[in-house]
Amino acid sequence: MTVPRSTLRLQLHRGFTFDNALAHVDYFAALGVSHLYLSPITTAMPGSLHGYDTIDYAHVNPELGGEPALLRLSEAAHARQMGLIVDIVPNHMGIAEGHNAWWLDILEWGRHATYARFFDVDWHSPDPALRGKVHAPCLGGPYGEELAAGRITLSFDATQGRFSARYADHRFPICPVDYPQLLRSVPAAEHPELTALAERFDGLTVQPEHRQRAQAALDALRAFASDHGTQPFEAVLAAHAPNAPASRERLHRLLERQFFRLAWWRTAADEVNWRRFFDIGTLAAVRTERMEVFDAIHALPLRLFAQGVIDGLRIDHVDGLVDPREYCQRLREKLAEREAERPPQLDRSRAYVVVEKILARGEALPAEWGIDGTTGYDFMNDVGALLHDPQGEAALTAAWAELSGSGETFADAGYAARRKILAENLSSELDRAARGLHRIAREQAATRDYTFTAIRRVLTELAVYFPVYRMYPQSGMRTAADEANFRQALAGARCSLARGDHAVLAFVDASLGGGPERGAPVGAPPSRERRTAATLFAQVTAPLAAKAIEDTAFYRYGRLLSRNEVGANPGEFALGVDAFHEANLERARRFPYAMVATATHDHKRGEDVRARLAVLSEIADEWIAKLRAWSTLNAPLRRPSSSPSPAGLSLACTPLPGPAPDWAPGPAAEAMLYQTLVGAWPYDLDFTDADAIHAFAERIATWQLKASREAKLETSWHAPDEAYEAASRAFLFDILAPQRRDGFLQELAGFVARIERAGAINSLLQTLLRLTSPGVPDLYQGTELWDFSLVDPDNRRPVxxxxxxxxxxxxxxxxxxxxxxxxxxxxxxxxxxxxxxxxxxxxxxxxxxxxxxxxxxxxxxxxxxxxxxxxxxxxxxxxxxxxxxxxxxxxxxxxxxxxxxxxxxxxxxxxxxxxxxxxxxxxxxxxxxxxxxxxxxxxxxxxxxxxxxxxxxxx
Structure with missing residues (x-):
C-alpha cells in the first residue's frame, strides 16, 4: 500500500489551479511531505472556491486546468517521489443555476427521467401538489408575488432547442410533452411552421420508450431555430409573458404541469421532498448505494488510480450515505480490482482511503469498514484539549454563566440548538423519517393507532438526545455500539416525553433495529420498511448534529472558544497527559495510518488561535478581570440594536433572567468577540498602524457576521436582522478605531503580548505532537507559519x-x-x-x-x-x-x-x-x-x- 508519510492539503479553485500547485512542487518536496492532498477535482459549479458542489463526476474540473493539468502535476509529484490523494464527494451534487445535467433531466422528465433514481427524491409525497414533482424552493418571495412581478419567465434556447422557465440564474426545463401546446399557443395563420413543429411532439408521453422520438423532435426544433433564428418563437414567449393577466395565467398553468414546483425558499425546511446536504438547498443528495450511481460517481477516481495518477482518496461526509460500512467496503473492493492495472513502478500498491468522520469521545471507528482511518478531527480534539489547564475550568464556567445570564452547560445549549434546527431547518427530513415509521405502525393491529404526530414527537426527542452523529445498523439491526448510543438517547427521550408517549417510544425503539419484528418468523431479517426507517433516522441525526452543534451551539456557548472546534466537545474542557497517551495508543493499535490534523479547510479557528486562547485557561482569574474591564471601558460605544438600550449595562453586571439586553452585540457575543480579537491578533500587527488595524477589523467583521447568524439568536441566515448586524459591526469598528489607540487598542495589544509567548509554546507543542504521534500528519496549506485564521472564508485565503x-x-x-x-x-x-x-x-x-x-x-x-x-x-x-x-x-x-x-x-x-x-x-x-x-x-x-x-x- 502507498501509505503517506505525511500530507499537505491544497485548496484548489480557478485562482489556484493544478498548474499553480505545480509551480511550487519543489517546495512541497523540499518541505518533506510525501503526498499532496487535493480538494475535490471533479467539475464543480462555475467559480466554486471549494469544489464540494460537483456538477459532473465524469470530468476533471476545467477551471482547475482539466485532466491534462492534473497529469502534469501528478508526473511532477511522482518525479520527486511524491503522490496525490484526492477528495471525493459521493454524497451530494450541486444543482443550482441549471449546470447539472442529471438534475435537469429529472426536472424535465420527473420520475421517468434517466437519472430519476440517481437522486434521493420522495416521488410519493403526502402533499398532493408535490406527488411526482421535485420541490424547487429557489424563489426570493412567495410564488404568486414573484410571478406577478414578472420575475418568473418562459425562455427559449435556440442552441439547445428547448423551452425553460427562468428565475434569476436558475433554469427549469419544460417537459417536451408540453411542447405541442406551447407551439400552438400562437395562431397557425401567424406561424404555420410552429404548427408543423408541434406535430413532431404530438402523442409524446414521459415513458422511456418515447425518449428517442422526443430527442428527434428536439433536434428538429433546434435545426429550425438554427436556420430561422428565434424570431418565430417570440410569439410563444409573448403568449406566456407574465406582464398581462391572461398570458400570466397561461404561464402559471404551464408551470403547474411540470415535474418541478417552484416555491419560496422559506418553504424548503417544511416541504422539500428530496434529501439535501444538511439544509443547503443547492446541494442534492445522490443515491450512492445504488450500483449504477456508485459506478458513475467513482469511474473517474478509479481510472485515475488505475493509471497511477492518484494514490488515495479522502471521502467527504461519509455519514450522509445510506450505509457507510457497505460503501467503504465496496469502494475498497473496486480499488483492489484496479490494482493490477497500476504502472509497474507502483508495484500493485493498495489505495490509501480515509473518511471525514466526527467521532465522539469513546466512539470507535468500525474496523470492518476496511479503511485507513479518519481525516484527523479526533486527534485535533485530543491535542487541543491537552493544551488546556483543568484548574481554570471552574472559574471560566462561573464567569460565562454570569455574563450570559444562564447556568446552562454546553450539553444544554446543544439540546436547545437541536430542537431549533429540527423545527426550523430539518423539519421535512424529520417528517420523512416519521412517515416511514408511521407506515410500519399501520401494518399491525397493535400499533395502528400510533399517530404520525406522536411518532414524530418521539423521533424528535430521540434525535435531540442522540449522543453521536448516527448509528450504523447491520441488516436493519443495531450493532452493540449502536445499542449503547441508542440507550442513551432513549433515556433522554423517556425523561422528556409525557408518560402517554412511552408506548410509542417502545415501538420506535423496536422498529429502529432494537428488537424482532412483530409477527415475523424467528430469525427473519428485518423488512425493507424497517431497514429504510433506520436509514432515514440516521440521515436525520447526522445533519442535525452538524447543524445544531458545529453551526449553532458553537456560536452560542463561549466559555472558552479554543474548545469550540470541529470534532470537539466544548463541554470537555481539558484532557490529561495520560488520556492523551491512551488515545495515541488506541490509534496506533487500530488505525495506525489514520490522518492526524490540527487545521483543516473546515476549522472554526486556526490552530494557533486555539493554542493562544488555551493559555486563558491557565490565567482564568486574570482573563475574567480583563474581560470585565474591557466591557466597562467599551460600554459607551454600544449601539441599540432596534430600540433604546439600558444605560450603563456592562459585562461586569449580572444579567437578569429573561430577554437579552436590547443592545448590540449583547453580553455573550461581546465576550466571544474579545476572545476572537485576542486569539486572532497577528504577531506583527502594530496597534498604532491604522490601515493594518482596519484590515484586521474587516476580517473580524466577516467572522462576527457569520458567528451571529450561525448562533440564530439575534439574527440568522434565514431572517437577518440588519439593524442588529449593523450595530454589532459599528461597535467592532468603534472599539478598534484609531482614536482608541491609547485606550482599548493599547490594552488589547498589551494583553496579547502578555500571553503570546505561552501561546507560541502551545503552538510548537501541538505541531510537534501532530508530526510524531501515531498516524499520518496532515499539514493544511500555509500553516507552516503561524495560523491566525478564522472560519471560512478566512481560512482559505491565498498562501x-x-x-x-x-x-x-x-x-x-x-x-x-x-x-x-x-x-x-x-x-x-x-x-x-x-x-x-x-x-x-x-x-x-x-x-x-x-x-x-x-x-x-x-x-x-x-x-x-x-x-x-x-x-x-x-x-x-x-x-x-x-x-x-x-x-x-x-x-x-x-x-x-x-x-x-x-x-x-x-x-x-x-x-x-x-x-x-x-x-x-x-x-x-x-x-x-x-x-x-x-x-x-x-x-x-x-x-x-x-x-x-x-x-x-x-x-
Missing part, C-alpha cells in the same frame, strides 16, 4: 508559497528563536520533523508508541513519549501549560531551564548510555546513571525537543 520556499532552510529551528514572531521557527519544526520521517519512515508509520513518565516539581508542565522501531528510537519532549513558568524579563517563547528544577523523564532502558541529539537544536543531553533525562538539560534552546541517535539531520 504565499514563494515566501515559504525562500524561508525554508536546513538550519535548526532553534536559530529562529530570536525572530520567532515571523513564524520561521514553526516552519523549521515542521521541516525537521518531516525530514526525520522521510529518513526513518518505519519509525513513525510502523513504530510502537511508548509513553514516558515525567517526574519532579514541574511534571504537569511537560509531556514525553518515545517512538520505537527495532533498535531505533525517537524521543519527543514538549512544554505545556507554560504561562506560570514564563519569565517576565524574557521576550522569547522558552521556559528558563532553571525553572524546570528537578523535572525529568525516564528513558527506555534500551537507551541507557546511548548518545542522543536534538533534531531541533544543538542540544545533546545525556541521561544520568539511572536513565533519567533532566528537562533543564533538554529544553535549553526550544520549548520542544525531538531526540534521536546518529544518522539523522541535526544541528
Amino acid at each position: 504565499d508559497f514563494d515566501k515559504l520556499s525562500a524561508w525554508l532552510v536546513d538550519t535548526p529551528p532553534s536559530e529562529q528563536l530570536h525572530n520567532w514572531r515571523d513564524g520561521r521557527i514553526k516552519l523549521g519544526v515542521v521541516h525537521r520533523a518531516l525530514t526525520l520521517r522521510a529518513v526513518s519512515p518505519a519509525l513513525f508509520l510502523e513504530g510502537s508508541y511508548i509513553p514516558l513518565a515525567v517526574l519532579g516539581a514541574r511534571a504537569r508542565h511537560a509531556i514525553a513519549f518515545a517512538r520505537q522501531h527495532g533498535d531505533a528510537y525517537a524521543i519527543v519532549i514538549g512544554t505545556r501549560l507554560a504561562a506560570s513558568l514564563m519569565p517576565a524579563s524574557s521576550d522569547v517563547p522558552l521556559v528558563d531551564p532553571a525553572a524546570w528544577e528537578d523535572t525529568s523523564i525516564e528513558l527506555p532502558a534500551a537507551l541507557a548510555g546511548r548518545a542522543l541529539f536534538d533534531c531541533m537544536s544543538p542540544a545533546a543531553p545525556k541521561a544520568d546513571e539511572t536513565g533519567r533525562l533532566f528537562l533543564r538539560d533538554v529544553l535549553t534552546a526550544l520549548p520542544v525537543a525531538l531526540l534521536v541517535e546518529e544518522g539523522v539531520p541535526r544541528a
